[in-house]
Amino acid sequence: MSDAKELRNLIATEGAAVSRNTKGFNQGRYESTGRLDDYEGMKQEARAIKADAIERLPDLIDQLRETVEDNGGTLYIADDAEDANDYVREVVADREAQRVVKSKSMTSEEIEVNEALEEDGVDVVETDLGEWVLQVADEAPSHIVAPAIHKSREAIADLFNEQFDPDEPLETAEELTRFARDHLGELIEDAEVGMTGANFVTADTGTMALVTSEGNARKTVAATDTQIAVAGVEKVIPSVEDLQPFVELIGRSGTGQDITSYLSLFTPPVGTPTADFTDDETPLSELSTEREFHLVLIDNGRMGMREDDDLRETLYCIRCSACSNSCANFQQVGGHAFGGETYSGGIATGWEAGIKGLDTAAEFNDLCTGCSRCVDACPVGIDIPWINTVVRDRINGEKDGQFDFLVDGLTPDEEEGSPSLQKRFFGNFETVAKIGSTLAPVSNWLANTTVSRQAMERVLGIDARRDLPQFQRETLVEWFADREVTVENPMRRAVLYPDLYTNRVQVERGKAAVRVLESLGVDVMVPAVASSGRAPLSQGMISTARGHAERVTETLAPHIGDGRDVVVLEPSDLAMFHHEYERLLDAEAYEPLAANSYEVLEYVYGLLENGATATDLASGDGERIAYHSHCQQRTLGLEPHTVEVLERRGFDVLTSKVECCGMAGSFGYKEQYYDVSIAVGSDLEAQFTNDDARDCIVVASGTSCLDQLDDLLERPSHHPIQLLDEWGENSI
Amino acid sequence: MSNSPLDTLVSALDLQDVPCERTTRTSFAATLAEHLREPAVGVPMDDLGVSLADTDVTVDPTPAGLKAAQTGVTPASFAIADYGSVVIPDSSTGTELVSLFVDRHVAVVDANDVLPGMEAAFDRFGESFRERADSAVIATGPSATADMGELVRGAHGPSEVHMIVLEDDNE
Numbered sequence: 043m044s045d046a047k048e049l050r051n052l053i054a055t056e057g058a059a060v061s062r063n064t065k066g067f068n069q070g071r072y073e074s075t076g077r078l079d080d081y082e083g084m085k086q087e088a089r090a091i092k093a094d095a096i097e098r099l100p101d102l103i104d105q106l107r108e109t110v111e112d113n114g115g116t117l118y119i120a121d122d123a124e125d126a127n128d129y130v131r132e133v134v135a136d137r138e139a140q141r142v143v144k145s146k147s148m149t150s151e152e153i154e155v156n157e158a159l160e161e162d163g164v165d166v167v168e169t170d171l172g173e174w175v176l177q178v179a180d181e182a183p184s185h186i187v188a189p190a191i192h193k194s195r196e197a198i199a200d201l202f203n204e205q206f207d208p209d210e211p212l213e214t215a216e217e218l219t220r221f222a223r224d225h226l227g228e229l230i231e232d233a234e235v236g237m238t239g240a241n242f243v244t245a246d247t248g249t250m251a252l253v254t255s256e257g258n259a260r261k262t263v264a265a266t267d268t269q270i271a272v273a274g275v276e277k278v279i280p281s282v283e284d285l286q287p288f289v290e291l292i293g294r295s296g297t298g299q300d301i302t303s304y305l306s307l308f309t310p311p312v313g314t315p316t317a318d319f320t321d322d323e324t325p326l327s328e329l330s331t332e333r334e335f336h337l338v339l340i341d342n343g344r345m346g347m348r349e350d351d352d353l354r355e356t357l358y359c360i361r362c363s364a365c366s367n368s369c370a371n372f373q374q375v376g377g378h379a380f381g382g383e384t385y386s387g388g389i390a391t392g393w394e395a396g397i398k399g400l401d402t403a404a405e406f407n408d409l410c411t412g413c414s415r416c417v418d419a420c421p422v423g424i425d426i427p428w429i430n431t432v433v434r435d436r437i438n439g440e441k442d443g444q445f446d447f448l449v450d451g452l453t454p455d456e457e458e459g460s461p462s463l464q465k466r467f468f469g470n471f472e473t474v475a476k477i478g479s480t481l482a483p484v485s486n487w488l489a490n491t492t493v494s495r496q497a498m499e500r501v502l503g504i505d506a507r508r509d510l511p512q513f514q515r516e517t518l519v520e521w522f523a524d525r526e527v528t529v530e531n532p533m534r535r536a537v538l539y540p541d542l543y544t545n546r547v548q549v550e551r552g553k554a555a556v557r558v559l560e561s562l563g564v565d566v567m568v569p570a571v572a573s574s575g576r577a578p579l580s581q582g583m584i585s586t587a588r589g590h591a592e593r594v595t596e597t598l599a600p601h602i603g604d605g606r607d608v609v610v611l612e613p614s615d616l617a618m619f620h621h622e623y624e625r626l627l628d629a630e631a632y633e634p635l636a637a638n639s640y641e642v643l644e645y646v647y648g649l650l651e652n653g654a655t656a657t658d659l660a661s662g663d664g665e666r667i668a669y670h671s672h673c674q675q676r677t678l679g680l681e682p683h684t685v686e687v688l689e690r691r692g693f694d695v696l697t698s699k700v701e702c703c704g705m706a707g708s709f710g711y712k713e714q715y716y717d718v719s720i721a722v723g724s725d726l727e728a729q730f731t732n733d734d735a736r737d738c739i740v741v742a743s744g745t746s747c748l749d750q751l752d753d754l755l756e757r758p759s760h761h762p763i764q765l766l767d768e769w770g771e772n773s774i
Numbered sequence: 775m776s777n778s779p780l781d782t783l784v785s786a787l788d789l790q791d792v793p794c795e796r797t798t799r800t801s802f803a804a805t806l807a808e809h810l811r812e813p814a815v816g817v818p819m820d821d822l823g824v825s826l827a828d829t830d831v832t833v834d835p836t837p838a839g840l841k842a843a844q845t846g847v848t849p850a851s852f853a854i855a856d857y858g859s860v861v862i863p864d865s866s867t868g869t870e871l872v873s874l875f876v877d878r879h880v881a882v883v884d885a886n887d888v889l890p891g892m893e894a895a896f897d898r899f900g901e902s903f904r905e906r907a908d909s910a911v912i913a914t915g916p917s918a919t920a921d922m923g924e925l926v927r928g929a930h931g932p933s934e935v936h937m938i939v940l941e942d943d944n945e
Contacts, residue, residue: 175921218923219929247900247907257931303915325834325835
């Protein structure tokens with residue numbers, strides 16, 4: 043696992059280039075997908091095609107074998123990397139090839155075919171300019187689509203000038219590109235074998251689609267007489283027509299291009315003449331078009347993933363890189379930290395776990411905070427956070443926990459294996475919080491002593507630079523129980539869900555919510571309910587999280603049955619109810635809660651829309667506020683409700699443009715991730731301290747966003763419900 | 775009023791800085807001359823009903839002739855209006871080579887072969903690939919790369935693309 047020092051180092055050396063490029067891609071994605079008439083419909087269509095293809099994969103491969111052979115090519119299914127490489131080496135040896143030119147292929151990186159061929163003395167040349175830069179530099183890709191994204195133009199110029207010593211030193215991107223094209227052009231024209239990947243292969247015709255911009259894949263195929271295509275078995279889709287949604291989605295989702303320069307649809311062997319470029323006598327039309335074609339489809343663990351209910355969706359991945367570009371952590375550290383042996387970004391956990399095993403996935407898997415921003419970005423809607431959670435759970439299950447006794451008292455969890463002490467501490471935070479508020483304020487004083495903070499950092503990895511939550515002696519549930527308020531003729535009846543933080547730490551925002559809801563005519567109750575299980579789930583402690591889910595639904599079910607809505611302050615808990623509980627519970631327990639729970643401002647919006655009078659709520663009088671929504675709130679599509687309510691109440695709302703604040707629950711507290719978290723947060727800090735926002739009141743919906751903002755900014759931050767609360771001690 | 779596919783194509787090409795000229799078969803040779811940077815090579819265009827015979831284009835060049843050429847003139851099977859794309863067929867006359875191993879590609883398409891979008895395009899691909907097992911490239915604008923730190927037009931393929939749309943003489 044990357045430690046704090048390695049991550050700090052990567053942020054310092056590669057962070058700027060990675061950040062600039064990935065954020066550019068991500069912004070481009072929003073713009074480009076926004077130009078589609080029916081983006082969501084197209085995504086659903088793409089997902090359905092992949093789901094069907096993976097379901098029918100063995101049959102499709104049989105069909106593909108027939109079409110490839112009818113076309114005059116060969117299909118080879120390789121069990122693993124070695125099997126694939128043996129086959130490729132044989133083809134290259136039979137052709138007596140001196141040189142193999144390659145277009146970009148992650149699958150060829152996965153099997154390390156370059157090294158295998160080089161052992162045979164074959165000259166292997168990467169022709170994608172980014173891949174070639176890395177081949178010259180002897181570095182690994184940091185991004186699955188733009189492999190040299192971590193290198194600046196200056197770094198590439200230094201590399202070329204040193205390695206090739208050109209007559210005139212190279213400087214501009216044009217000069218570097220021209221130099222690379224000329225150099226590689228000669229090598230391509232002399233090569234015997236062209237190796238490509240394949241983004242998709244259609245079973246009905248044996249057509250492979252290659253998505254490129256440079257034209258090197260076209261040249262790799264056109265200039266050689268033997269083509270080898272290597273691809274994972276999951277690339278097979280039923281028909282040519284099925285390519286259409288993918289062709290329209292892949293560039294938009296990845297680099298934010300509506301379409302890349304070239305979309306090659308090769309049905310090999312292709313019919314282009316094979317040319318010797320020194321030939322100045324034979325017209326093109328009289329040249330031979332004889333070609334060999336070998337399609338090597340690689341299993342390497344994929345058929346096992348297909349049988350694995352939790353990893354299967356990984357096979358839907360079209361390698362567009364949206365999950366990398368939309369990931370706040372990836373934007374800071376890139377694929378050298380957020381990646382395994384071959385793949386990088388959020389979905390890499392699924393690939394590496396399925397192909398290489400849990401050890402490789404464990405190296406980087408904790409960089410996924412489960413913020414869920416990639417789920418909307420993924421053109422085939424893969425639940426990437428869930429795959430990360432499951433793999434984390436499996437990794438936990440493999441470890442020996444020799445120090446577990448240290449936190450055993452705090453960790454009444456249900457894990458069979460042994461997550462790290464740090465994971466168990468954060469995963470069982472409900473117990474910590476209960477003790478904390480029972481003993482408050484003494485517990486707060488003690489926890490904040492230097493000695494305690496040093497011990498916490500050493501034993502639990504809680505970064506000493508973070509402020510700890512201040513537990514309140516009186517919980518929200520206790521405060522509520524002592525009140526006697528009756529709402530006459532209530533418009534609705536609701537349970538306000540007392541999430542862990544609202545109940546024990548941010549009690550004021552809970553009180554504000556109660557008062558606001560009551561003023562809008564809602565009969566509110568605040569019963570004691572278990573915490574949602576978000577904390578253990580984010581540590582990969584699925585059984586423990588399931589226990590929480592069961593307790594929550596058992597407590598809330600009678601209230602829902604009695605006609606009460608469930609109103610939730612913390613968006614990550616609402617996301618649990620709507621989303622993860624579906625995986626943790628049976629439908630009978632899941633559905634009523636999912637159907638009847640609302641984010642608090644969403645609920646207020648609904649009340650106002652249905653005639654509730656807002657006159658008792660505080661009004662903004664044109665006050666400008668800076669609002670940061672919450673990653674999971676955005677994924678649920680609930681940011682606009684808060685903005686709308688605040689605007690109706692006269693606030694002038696400026697919204698943040700970052701995907702995530704970088705805190706992500708426990709993530710930012712962990713000493714190994716403190717720097718990443720602060721680097722992510724620095725974007726938000728910049729937006730909220732610029733001229734436009736410097737003097738605004740800061741508002742955020744998520745608990746950990748508020749913690750992060752409190753650490754980043756010198757002015758305090760509030761939950762939006764507190765802005766509407768005319769009666770609060772801290773009313774604004 | 776919705777735009778015709780041809781109008782859509784023209785505006786999409788405009789956004790990509792791809793010069794596009796509409797002409798008739800009668801005026802084709804004169805129009806083409808404006809778009810050539812010599813030496814120019816090409817493949818026969820019999821299917822489009824035009825000829826390169828009266829132009830400065832060397833038809834059916836040798837590989838060495840192709841390598842020395844600046845401009846490559848080829849037919850396009852069809853165009854895709856929404857994306858400003860041309861579809862380059864795979865042929866034994868070397869369409870793929872002539873469109874790729876040059877710095878300027880001039881694609882010629884029949885105005886009746888401008889399809890509105892990808893759905894229509896893939897219906898056509900499905901039919902033709904299943905029938906003839908052929909290949910094609912959807913080309914949109916010049917080749918490009920951002921791998922050297924900034925966007926550069928003209929990577930391995932052409933740095934410039936021009937399009938000529940052939941309309942019927944009586945239109």
